[in-house]
Amino acid sequence: MNTDASIRILCVDDHPLLREGIAGVIEGQDDLRLVGEASNGREAVDAFRRLRPDVTLMDLQMPEMDGLDAIKAIRAEFPAARIIVLTTYGGDVPALHALRAGAQGYLLKSSLRKELLDAIRAVAAGRKRIPAGIAAQIAENAAHDALSSREVEILRGVAAGSANKVIAATLAISEETVKSHMKRILEKLDANDRTHAVTIALKRGIFSL
Known part of the structure; x- marks a missing residue:
């Protein structure tokens, strides 16, 4: 050619x-x-x-x-x-x-x-x-809402093994706010619990460790 x-x-x-x-x-x-x-x-x-x-x-x-x-x-x-x-x-x-x-x-x-x-x-x-x-x-996953940047930060904290209290202190928000975000994260990812949410996030490339 x-x-x-x-x-x-x-x-x-x-x-x-x-x-x-x-x-x-x-x-x-x-x-x-x-x-x-x-x-x-x-x-x-x-x-x-x-x-x-x-x-x-x-x-x-x-x-x-x-x-x-x-x-x-x-x-x-x-x-x-x-x-x-x-x-x-x-x-x-x-x-x-x-x-x-x-x-x-x-x-x-x-x-x-x-x-x-x-x-x-x-x-x-x-x-x-x-x-x-x-x-x-x-x-x-087209029908699922994307995680917000704050929700990704919280899920990173969960992946690192941090409790809600530690995540709240790190991000300068209340523990109740972390719990509220966590509830939305589970809904958005259709996850059963915190560990399942992290597993889904890693598989989908939402963040990496």
Whole structure:
């Protein structure tokens, strides 16, 4: 295939070994070409402006500017940008945040060798690419209300093993307020108890330990 017709790719990740691995996978493909790399969100935005890639592979957790903010910045300036998130987070919540920010694809790093090439080609062609399990989670939880930032803080405290009294003191709110928030958390997550709520939150990627 003519090199000029190849899909031009920008790879953004703060781990050099992962970028090297992706470069190795792309290298043998006639229709794909790695045109640039970046190690954080700020570099990603600058590199996108300079290179105008067809597809950008974007990590979420990075120093200086994370992947979510980088996606928003790139899409604000270049609305047609096509971005695939590469992440270790398998829950529906981070996936939904990435898609709402403007990503068209969401891939788990554990499945890159198997799915990366097809995902790049699909997104370059204008299609979305999300793992079936995560898509099913998004659909399953669509009717549930999202936790507020305060509710997430309280659930983090529960996950750390803190009692309501300790959580209340840490957040400078009353113990009754913590109990009230906890009741809403259980309802929103359809959880049986505090431990179940933490388990659901971790599985869905609402927060990580």
